[in-house]
Amino acid sequence: MEDLDKQLENALKKDIVFKLPEDFAEKILVKLDAKDIKPDRNLFWWISGLGMLLIMLAIGTLAYSGSLIMFKSLIPYTSWFLTVTLAISVIQVLDHKLVKKHAKAY
């Protein structure tokens, strides 16, 4: 019985036959590099969008307050600007949600 205990103990300590390939670490690092690109790109677009929004807000505020006379002529077109900005945003979101997702499936 003691012999069986010892044999079982040794058997349980033997490695499982499955082995990962030698270049496994390299594969992971490549995969991680590829994944790293995505958040950076997203971050770039978020920052760009936020920057644009801030600039537009600043221009709008200055124009309405009358501090910058050259932007005063833009006031009648405010609703046009807003509509175009909104349309572009909606197209971007739809493109991201539908078109890119659909392309990913293939």
Next chain:
Amino acid sequence: MWQMEDKDLVNSVLEGNQMASKMLIDQHKRLVSHVVARLVDNDQDREELCQDVFVKIFKNLNGFQFQAKLSTWIATIAYRLSINYLQKKKRRKREQNLDKISFDLGQIDSKVEDLDYANFVHGLIQQMPENYKTVLTLFHLEGFSYPEIVEVTGMPEGTVKNYLFRARKKLKELSAPYIGKEIHFV
């Protein structure tokens, strides 16, 4: 292979050191492959799952607070992802009573060496429910302590001890008549 302390290794990886990242993978790929391979049967799925485990490790490494050993944390991720995989594929073995499982003992031939007995035992473990497989692997193959296995599996310590005891008893029971004989699983 030269090994770094957990804290130094994690900090180097977080600083973007590629060598440290490679070292982290090389130091823990044996552990991850054992946990995954014990629970998942298909070789291709095993490799993909091991990759997913490491991607998740790197993704969450900045949240690792050293409240446990790095290997325990890594084993926890490997265990959870494997269980999720089994759930998704509907391949979980929920039967917890080993006496209700009919084990395939293979075909028994003539004389033998230790390696054949080890293969025979691994073949039996592979037919056990996942909790038994996991505790046997972590305890015997990886040398984890009871508290570490508790951390990985979320089972109470008493249950871990009980599973280990019952699994070993079953393995002895099943293998006793075949010691010294060659066994082939079909």
